[in-house]
Amino acid sequence: MDVLHDKVKALFEATGFNLRQEIDDGPNFVRHTVVLGPDKFSMGFGTGKYGITLSGNTRCFADPEGKFR
Structure with missing residues (x-):
């Protein structure tokens, strides 16, 4: 499992x-x-x-049609 965490860390740190x-x-x-x-x-x-x-979440923004989904 440590290898997975290290790979996630390397990938996301490389993108800032x-x-x-x-x-x-x-x-x-x-x-x-x-x-x-x-x-x-x-x-x-x-x-x-x-x-x-x-x-996780990818983005948070208001629904342009004002509907709850």
């Missing part, structure tokens, strides 16, 4: 995005990488003993 990584040295081997970029882009990538998570 802000990045934060956290590592929990506990028994579950939890590691988080958070990426923040332009146009309110955000991505969270987490790994641990029991799974992998991926979340």
Whole structure:
């Protein structure tokens, strides 16, 4: 899993995005990488003993038709 986090870090740092990584040295081997970029882009990538998570937003802007979707 460390290799995945390192690749995500290298990719997004090369494009100028802000990045934060956290590592929990506990028994579950939890590691988080958070990426923040332009146009309110955000991505969270987490790994641990029991799974992998991926979340985020690509943009946040008002719906031009004023409809909730």
